[in-house]
Amino acid sequence: MNPVADLQRPSAPAPTPGDAAAASGADRRGPFRPERLIPARTRLHGRLLARLFQLGDAMVVAAATAAVGLRLHAGPGGAAALLASALAILAALGIFKAYEFGRREGLARHLVRIAIACAVGQAVGYLAIALSVPPDVLAAAIGAWAPGVFATLLILHTAWWAAVRRWRASGRLVPNIVIVGATGAAERLIESLLASREVNVLGVFDDRHARAPGAIRGVPVLGDTQALLDHRIMPYVDRIVITVPSRARARVRELIERLRVLPNEISLLLDGAAAQDEADAISRVADVPLAHISGPPMNHARAFVKRVQDIVFGVLALIVAAPVMLIIAIAIRLDSPGPVLFRQRRHGFNNEEIVVWKFRSMRVAEQDLHARRQVSAEDDRVTRVGRFIRRTSLDELPQLLNVLKGEMSLVGPRPHAIGMMTGDVESARLVAEYAHRHQMKPGMTGWAAIHGSRGPVDTPDAVRRRVALDVEYIERQSFWLDLYIMAMTLPCLLGDSQAVR
Template sequence: MRPIPSPASSAESAVAFVGGTEMGTRVSGGASGDPGRARRGPFRPGQLIPSRARLEARLLSRTFRIVDVLTAAGVALALTLEDHPLVAGLWAVTGLVALRMLGAYAFPRKQDLLRHMARTGLALGVGLLAAAVALLPSGGVEAPVVWTLLAATAGVAALHVAWWTIIARGRQLGRLTPNIIVVGATTNAERLIGAALRTGEANVLGVFDDRMDRAPGNIMGVPVLGDTTALLDHRIMPYVDRVVIAVESAAQGRVRQLVEKLGVLPNPVNLFIDVGGPAEDDAALARIVAGGENELSGAATGARQAWIKRAQDLVVASAGLLVAGPVMLIVALAVKLDSPGPIFFRQRRHGFNNEAILVWKFRSMRHEMADAHAARQISANDDRVTKVGKFIRKTSLDELPQLFNVLAGEMSIVGPRPHAIGMKTGGVESAKLVAEYAHRHRMKPGLTGWAAIKGSRGPVDTPESVRLRVALDVEYIERQSFWLDLYVIVMTIPCLLGDRSAVR
């Protein structure tokens, strides 16, 4: 596979052949006077975001609802302390229920701020009306209570301006809309792209087809970028959330061939079936984007599970930096004094969905003998390793800077260990030794992992060791859970300290 540029430069170069509007609106071909934009097609995220950084509007909406509930609970508590529990309860419960029922947490793609605030204002007005009814039996209106309710209502309204802005900005930047690639320059592809244009559920970045001699230059403006062999190595793939096969369902033989060929990808692969009219197409696209429609391969992690894993990473990495901070300072000083060269060694490695990430380590080799591409893997008594390097590799202290990769969201605490791009085993690129090699990139790479505590540590210098590593990594991806990650974290230190034979 070709090395993938850094996220910034990769996004810039990828924009050269991918585009469109975030909201799924049609762009007039060349009307803007920009022929490059017309060639890029009708879909254009504000910027290309790696699929690992994609968010779900649905989960953001739940977060907004929780904040609203906490805000209302705080106001209700304040009013209860002022001896108005009934007023507090009616305002909070009625307002929150009305917000939910009137769709204030739905955030439709084509709903502007004015319409959203009209729904929000109506719901909050219902809450105020309920509170006013509760105040009537008291025979008078107390000014402090009224001002508290008005201020709280204005505060919730301001929150909803912020919620709408966050969603709109996320969609504009491409963080909330998944990117898909279509395989098959067919009428099915036209239907899928038409659904994406109508609904804005996905950005269709390009089309690939093995029959390039009969494929058009574009389908409804979406460029045909090459055949499926080109797709496997394409530098756009780290930004792609799903690959959708749009071949007619009657062509079962061709579908099987494509599934077999695309099965090596880390990206989830789905099938779009030509059944029904536009409404059915729109619904099928929505289900594909959500991961629940004809998924053929890939190990897409549910959004809730991904959020839990990310929270776990942030907590453990932050605690790790606090505990290991003094040790890291000592190691940095020792590396600097031991041999000339930088303190850190940075190496491009494969991350989630084959994204190229820059992994940080303490330098353990002589600077002039560093091997950024891992053409020669580490071996026992390696003459490239410094005195301090031998110690920090043996104790795995050289890996501690990867805690910063975890905080940046490029890695996890637990996951398949990241391998150098183009790493070789016995003179052969390791990725070519196992057909399922890229499957280990269906999850973020980890600081430690299931393979590490199962004995697959250090170099993979034989075809058998590569196959074992990949098998253990895929097993972990299929079994991943919060509790399994905790088990791996707990077992990592005794496994590392108890293993004196592994070359590291």
Template sequence: MTSTTPDILARKAVAEPARGGAEKTREVRSPGSRRGPFRPEMWRSLRQREGVRLAPHLFRLIDLALLAAVTVAVLARLAPELAAAPLALAGPLALAAAAAAAGLKASGAYAFRSARPELHQLGRAAAATLIGAGAAGAAFLFLGSDTDAAALWASAAFLALGGAHLIYAGLVRRWREGGLLTSSVVVVGATKEAETLITRALEQRRLAVLGIFDDRRGRAPENLAGVPVLGGSQELLTHRLTAYVDRIVIAVAPAAQARVRELITRLSALPTEVTLLFDPRADQDLDAALDRLAGPAFAPLEPVNPARRAFNKRMQDLLIGGLALILLAPVMALVALAVRLDSPGPIFFRQRRHGFNHEEIVVWKFRSMRHEAADATAARQVTSDDDRVTRVGRFIRATSLDELPQLLNVITGEMSLVGPRPHAVGMKTGDVESAKLVADYAWRHRIKPGLTGWAAIHGSRGPLHTPEDVRRRVKLDIEYIERQSLWLDLRIMAVTLPVLLGDRLAVR
């Protein structure tokens, strides 16, 4: 339920890790501009932006590796027999590396909030190096040893960290200018509050307002401050723009409580955070609203947070998915040969499916049907005696070998190893589009789709022939999203093969 606190913003739901940042944009001076204040060619989907927004976790791993390498290198120089290095030398240098790593995190070195990130990052690297050198020097003095090792370590550490952070800052600047760190919103309600928000967003260049939706067709203007009115709230539910949106901002007068509740109920079907914008009474209130909507460029490096969980999941996909792709390459080559020899047509079948946050992605499979009978929209779902399926197709569908090319989707970041199975765009159950059978259907798009998942190992695999099948799968998918963790993913992957092989009667 939405809070009614005095804060200018009340958050209704959070779908994915907090995102934010800023980008250089051009202000549209003509309020009648049809393009709006942000260029469509600068728009980036949430999946594209998610990768760079997880970069601080990768940067920190690199820094830890650099500090470890510097420490080992200094030890090797001072004690050629590394294994025999005295504890009085190794201990203070290890303390220096730990103190420098803590100093980098404490100083906000992975936030990149500055407009001139290169100089600030160099300063933070220097400060962390001094902290580490000071800790090592104090330890050497306590042990009665020479502090020359601390000076040598400091020189090497500053060169390594300083160079790395200059590279990080350059990357962040490029991402910011390319729109990859800019929070994108759509506004529901062509109101004066919405116009005030858009105008201030243009002035501060921190937030991209991609469009406005308003149900008052006859009274709504064509645009507000150059941002076009694209339709009503019902059209927002299926609009292609949603794949690019971090948040939906409801800018309806709070006095219209019934209208606000109706909008929240309707928009809760989307996998996107919904935020209420109350009437700002002062500039500082509006700035506070922008702070909440734009957010930091990167999520903070807390011990447990959604951004860290997403980063761990991406690393898991790259490491395990990459290894699986290498090990299964001979199997995939044999399947490709069998498909080619069995029936005329291409080896692969490509289909547009829904990915993270409603984004449409192209999913790869080995072709299991006759080429002329392929159904890219899944308007007719597969049955046990389906005459469209080839001989080889029956085998690779029964063993799920036809799904192996989706490892490529995993490596490119469009899919994950574990998650809700991606459904075809426009897939039907009977004569009704599956997405219209369950109110919470879109919630399964709050995470990347997967090769396998919680629903798959609980028997919900393959076609969905009845509304009850759709409801059960959505229930299991949402249950997974709420419970997702590294250990649950590993458990699902471990039991996937035995479950699939033990269920030979399933239609897939």
């Protein structure tokens, strides 16, 4: 499956969180910009969806086959024949590209593919059953099996076609990129993507900004690489593509070093490469990295499993924790005036700004929204109830809501407040790889937490250790490692009475 964009662009732009600070006109939005930018963490991935659609078809066909076989007591020969028909339908769905959902393909044409696949399966069934069972069983089996399978597949694929169309229109099925380098390769890449609509190009950045054109094929040139590092559009960007002259090796190295601090995946498309090599690279830009140089390639299957894990365990945890959360809420209201919950803007996946919820543990007048002063032992800002819920990490329980919303995960690097300070220096400036911890959704617990890196990071060494542990987790992340971390969290909390919280 290779879904491509079919976006509706407004005639007059409405401001979005990703708009450049100094550019708000329609000419600065460009031909690819959707009406509303979708954070990278919510992006859907065509290949994974295709596999899920195939799984749905297989489950439906298998259920229908089993039901008919049992009801008619088809016996070994009839069961084998029905199984052959089912496999033939599933194979035909793949052969006739029933999972591509082409951008220009209407619903009627798509359903024709389904009808052909079902006809092929039915023909195979007739042949197989005719060779193995009496004709009366043949008519009964196919007559009961084929119409039900056909009707169900038509309904399923109508729903999927409508969903894919809606996801395209919203931009959730279309990756966003920015290009570094206003070069000929950049122009050819944009031309190709304008024709296919497989990728959105949100902007171009070039260090020679003073000499660069205002736009390339309508895509705005938004500034130099420093502007890219600080640009508010980056949480919506899936990949940065560097397109610089192949002979400018020193410039390539410099750009790579400057951009490594970002959590976004970075790929390289050299301007001046052989024409066929460049054409091949451009054709692959929607599917795989060109020349991968930074950032972890996205493992969509693993991300899907992690999301399912978060939903299942998150719902169970919320049910179990609900009585405790109610008691804590009452205790906070009785202990000190002010709201029960405290919310703070923190860094999420891909440097996205998210609002994280916690139980309030400080007096309202002393709350520090930007973590300019981190919590210390015997901190006079913390309430009596606050000391207990911070020491036991019960103040973090409302973040289960962040997990279910998809902004956080149960396991991952802890989200730090935006602008958090370590002494007199912003924590993010102490470690060059600090943003690499944002290559995954932040978590309620994590590898760093069970290794003693909990609470404030009030020294440069503490920041470096936290980042090193977070990056180690990102490189090793798996379902089983997450289960181990969740299992170890409670023992670590109970045995870590010395941690400042």
